[in-house]
Amino acid sequence: LAKTTQPISMDSYEGQEVNITCSHNNIATNDYITWYQQFPSQGPRFIIQGYKTKVTNEVASLFIPADRKSSTLSLPRVSLSDTAVYYCLVGLFHNNNDMRFGAGTRLTVKP
Amino acid sequence: GAGVSQSPSNKVTEKGKDVELRCDPISGHTALYWYRQRLGQGLEFLIYFQGNSAPDKSGLPSDRFSAERTGESVSTLTIQRTQQEDSAVYLCASSLAGGQPLHFGNGTRLTVT
Numbered sequence: 037l038a039k040t041t042q043p044i045s046m047d048s049y050e051g052q053e054v055n056i057t058c059s060h061n062n063i064a065t066n067d068y069i070t071w072y073q074q075f076p077s078q079g080p081r082f083i084i085q086g087y088k089t090k091v092t093n094e095v096a097s098l099f100i101p102a103d104r105k106s107s108t109l110s111l112p113r114v115s116l117s118d119t120a121v122y123y124c125l126v127g128l129f130h131n132n133n134d135m136r137f138g139a140g141t142r143l144t145v146k147p
Numbered sequence: 148g149a150g151v152s153q154s155p156s157n158k159v160t161e162k163g164k165d166v167e168l169r170c171d172p173i174s175g176h177t178a179l180y181w182y183r184q185r186l187g188q189g190l191e192f193l194i195y196f197q198g199n200s201a202p203d204k205s206g207l208p209s210d211r212f213s214a215e216r217t218g219e220s221v222s223t224l225t226i227q228r229t230q231q232e233d234s235a236v237y238l239c240a241s242s243l244a245g246g247q248p249l250h251f252g253n254g255t256r257l258t259v260t
Contacts, residue, residue, distance in 0.1 A: 070248060079151070079238050079251025080190070123189070136206075137182070137190040 040124045040138040047144050054111045056141050058124030061105045069100060069107045072123045074140070080123060084109070111143075119145045149173065151252035153239050159258045160229055168224040168255045172241030177219050180249065182238040183208075190238065196222060197244075229259045 041059040048054045068087050072080035086098040097110040121140040152171040160166050172179050181193040192206040196216040216222040236256050240249040
């Protein structure tokens with residue numbers, strides 16, 4: 037299982053773009069990269085998933101370089117409500133696998 | 148549609164007592180995961196069920212912890228002889244046929260006094 041490394045915390049201000057990078061040097065060929073968001077007193081919520089290059093949805097973008105040893109979650113124009121913990125998870129999509137989370141990045145958005 | 152449901156949402160118990168935590172996954176989801184999250188910490192994997200396969204119990208911290216799942220439905224996490232260090236939020240997640248994305252419940256907050 038690929039281990040992930042993320043910054044422990046980040047601060048930003050409303051309206052700014054936030055980029056959170058996750059390192060996964062030993063990612064396997066078939067592994068997908070998924071990001072989750074967790075608010076206090078709630079379970080994590082799926083944000084975005086990708087395999088390579090760039091993926092974009094209504095919430096975020098995910099940038100994955102060619103070597104796939106890292107990935108960057110990009111949140112455009114954050115608001116106070118984006119204050120949460122963000123987890124990067126690397127694992128197999130179609131096979132049975134346990135999903136082990138890293139420590140996550142605590143993002144604090146300030147007014 | 149209905150999401151992952153966990154009960155109870157809060158549980159306070161005395162040290163040494165046994166507790167059972169319940170998880171109702173999303174209908175049709177064959178994979179089910181249990182995690183533990185201590186205050187201010189990340190998610191700690193406990194156990195994984197996939198269909199009728201033998202569960203992956205590699206994350207269970209001690210033999211006081213056990214879990215069962217009936218087919219592809221309800222799962223119960225049991226903690227025997229609870230200790231204060233068992234205090235945490237226990238999260239359940241399910242997904243289609245293993246893998247991602249995971250759908251989480253809001254957890255059971257366990258407090259051992």
